[in-house]
Amino acid sequence: KAIKKDILSSNVISVPVKISAWQQAEKISQAQQGMKMIGYEAGSFQSVDDLNNAKIVKNAITANISLKDTSRKEQAGLLYHCYIKIPENGIYTFYLSSDDGSKLWIGHELVVDNDGLHGDEGKEGGIALKKGFHSFKLEYFNGTGEAALQLHYSVNGSGEKSLPDS
Numbered sequence: 518k519a520i521k522k523d524i525l526s527s528n529v530i531s532v533p534v535k536i537s538a539w540q541q542a543e544k545i546s547q548a549q550q551g552m553k554m555i556g557y558e559a560g561s562f563q564s565v566d567d568l569n570n571a572k573i574v575k576n577a578i579t580a581n582i583s584l585k586d587t588s589r590k591e592q593a594g595l596l597y598h599c600y601i602k603i604p605e606n607g608i609y610t611f612y613l614s615s616d617d618g619s620k621l622w623i624g625h626e627l628v629v630d631n632d633g634l635h636g637d638e639g640k641e642g643g644i645a646l647k648k649g650f651h652s653f654k655l656e657y658f659n660g661t662g663e664a665a666l667q668l669h670y671s672v673n674g675s676g677e678k679s680l681p682d683s
Contacts (some may be wrong), residue, residue, distance in 0.1 A: 535643065537608075537643070537644060537645040538645070539606070539645045539646070539647050540623065540624050540626065540644060540645060540646050540647065540651065541647050541649075542603065542646075542647050542648060542649020542650055542651060543600070543624070543649070543650050543651060543652060545600060545650050548600050548602065548650060549578075550578075550580075550683065551578035551579060551580055551599065551683050552578065552579055552580070552581075552582075552597045552598065552599035552653075552683045553576075553577075553578060553597070553598045553599060554575070554576075554577050554578070554579045554586050554595065554596070554597050555573055555575065555576055555595070555596040555598075556573070556574050556575030556576075556577075556586055556587060556588050556593065556594070556595055557571035557572060557573060557574065557593065557594035557595070557596070557658075558571060558572050558574050558588060558589065558592060558593055558594075559571035559572065559592055559594070560592065561592060561660070562592055562594060562617070562618075562658040562659070562660045563633070563634060563660070564618060564632050564633060564658075565594070565618050565619065565620050565632050565656040565657065565658055566632075567594070567658065568594045568596060568656055568658065571594055574588045575588055579597075579683075580682040580683055581680070581682050581683065582595075582597055582655060582666065582668055582680065583666075584664055584665070584666050587659070587664070590659065590664055591659060591660065591661045591662070591664075592659070592660065592661070593658070593659055593664075594656070594657060594658035594659075595655075595656070595657045595658075595666075596654070596655070596656050596657075597653070597654065597655040598652075598653065598654045598655075599653050599683050600650040600651065600652060600653065601623075601650070601651055601653045601680075601683070602649070602650055603646045603647070603648055603649060603650070603651055604648065605648055605672070606646070606647050606648050607645075607646065607672045607673045608643055608644070608645050608646075608672070608673055608674075609623075609643065609644055609645075609646050609670055609671070609672055610641055610642070610643045610670060610671045610672075610674075611623075611628050611629050611641060611642055611643075611644075611668065611669070611670050612629075612639060612640075612641045612667075612668070612669040612670065612671075612677055613629040613631050613639065613640055613641070613642075613655075613667075613668050614631070614637060614638060614639035614640075614665065614666075614667045614668075615631055615637070615638070615657055615665055615666045615667070616635065616636050616637040616638070616659065616662070616663050616664055616665040616666075617633065617634050617635060617658055617659050617660045617664075618631060618632040618633050618634065618635070618657070618658055619631045619632065619655065619656060619657040619658075619666065620632055620655070620656050621642070621653075621654070621655050621668070622652075622653070622654040622655075623644050623646065623651050623652070623653060624651055624652050625652075626644060627642075628642040628643070628644050629641060629642040630642075634660050636662075636663070637663065637665040639667075655668065668680055
């Protein structure tokens with residue numbers, strides 16, 4: 518707040534600030550093409566945490582994230598896991614939209630939490646990544662009704678891009 522004699526004081530503005538340490542790249546002997554994808558079914562999903570108790574119905578390697586990987590439209594879930602190659606040091610922002618819930622981890626850090634029962638809703642999160650390979654995990658579920666899942670990213674404030682095929 519600024520105060521000066523004979524002038525009205527200014528407004529107080531609060532802005533949340535996230536301070537991130539650089540996440541170091543992981544040392545891996547050799548990266549394999551594709552993402553490990555696991556498909557799930559359950560009687561009822563309320564959260565991506567319910568994947569832990571759901572029935573595994575599909576195990577595959579895929580090149581990209583797609584709802585076509587689900588075995589059915591409702592009460593279905595997906596888990597994608599791979600290593601992503603980060604081409605340059607930077608602040609990476611991930612934009613995750615889903616109907617219903619989803620979560621994205623890079624390394625051991627939860628970057629986007631879009632969990633729960635809801636319509637197609639987007640959330641974003643940022644992380645400082647060093648050049649190299651980083652563990653990537655995306656969990657998703659659809660309870661009932663419409664289904665949606667999209668993931669985009671940007672680097673250092675550039676425009677949003679789709680993830681390249683793995």
